[in-house]
Amino acid sequence: MIVHSLSGPSGTGKSTSAIQFAYENQIEAIIDDGLLIINGEKIAGTSAKFEKNTITAVRRAIFQDEEHRMMVLKALKEYQIQSILIIGTSDKMTKKIAKRLQLEPINYIHHIEEIRSNREIQMAKFIRNTQGKHVMPIPYRQVEQNFFKRFIQRGFDIFSKNKVKLGETTIVQPDFHQQIIYISKTVYVDLVRYLISQYRVIAKIDTVHFVMKDYHQILYITVYLASPVNYDVQDKMRGLQQLIAEQFIRHFEFEPSAIRLNIKGIV
Structure with a gap:
């Protein structure tokens, strides 16, 4: 299996860019915040965004829970995936995920600055800090709404340059995101x-x-x-x-x- 990783600080737009980046680089699957995503659809796993605090969210994202890890491992084998993109906040994190899912070594390491402009990154960070919005690169219908008490809405459709629909996003406000700055x-x-x-x-x-x-x-x-x-x-x-x-x-x-x-x- 060919393994790619995409690293960048929290709130810089990695999940927003993931589906299109995977399509452009002919990558079949994505691992993002504890989820296995294929063709824009959630196949296995549980999102770290369902967690109640940042500690359990990180543990979920790096597959510390054995049952969760085995669920995703089974799906990886069942779908016979030939290429995958692992998303994390740092190269250290993506390497840890690759090890937990028996995907090491990582063949290609990418960083968010390579695929998003400085303006796009600044805007993504601003929205995260002022509105607490997190993007999940899966359709609204696949998000278990009972996990979110505060905020959930449809995101936007993602298209290729040839106007082929690649997937959808859902915008959520996880329970662990407590600090929001309101600017009139x-x-x-x-x-x-x-x-x-x-x-x-x-x-x-x-x-x-x-x-x-x-x-x-x-x-x-x-x-x-x-x-x-x-x-x-x-x-x-x-x-x-x-x-x-x-x-x-x-x-x-x-x-x-x-x-x-x-x-x-x-x-």
Whole structure:
């Protein structure tokens, strides 16, 4: 069996990327948080996200429970899998999982920074820290809903570049994820308004609209330019976009997916 591993810190989007990454690299199966997944479907195992605390969640993810381990081992043999992707928070963790499932040595070691952009990783970490959302790369119908007291919803479909559906995700908020930081949308808008008010070539702010939709945060800004226009407008507007992006990273540790500036007129 050819064994791949994908490592990265918690909340960086490994589970979100797993199905497409496996498809692109012709990998048949995935081991993620205690689950064996084939063709986007849960085949065996119990998710670590069902656990009540982080200690038991880690034990579940690395197959410390013998009954759980044997269940997945049996499925691996039954399906005669030729290639597999092991997901973990570190290379040490993926190697431990490979050993427990008799899959060592790992042939190819990958890291999340190789398959996701810095912006995507920042956004994933922001959503994890502020909303406590965890992604499971299996369909909603396969998630045992009675395990989750607080939050569970359908995620999104995953497609190949040729628009072939590869699988689905489910978004959950495990019981062990207790710390959530709430940030009101007005905070983002107030910061943008303040930054623009300090930008000399802007005479007036008409509207600032901030749309937050899972992994896409878009700013819509409408302004009036200051007269006389004896400056390079495009250059100044790009400078404003860059300023806003830098300040979002500084204060919230993520950069908006898009900052759309509309110039309504000149004052």
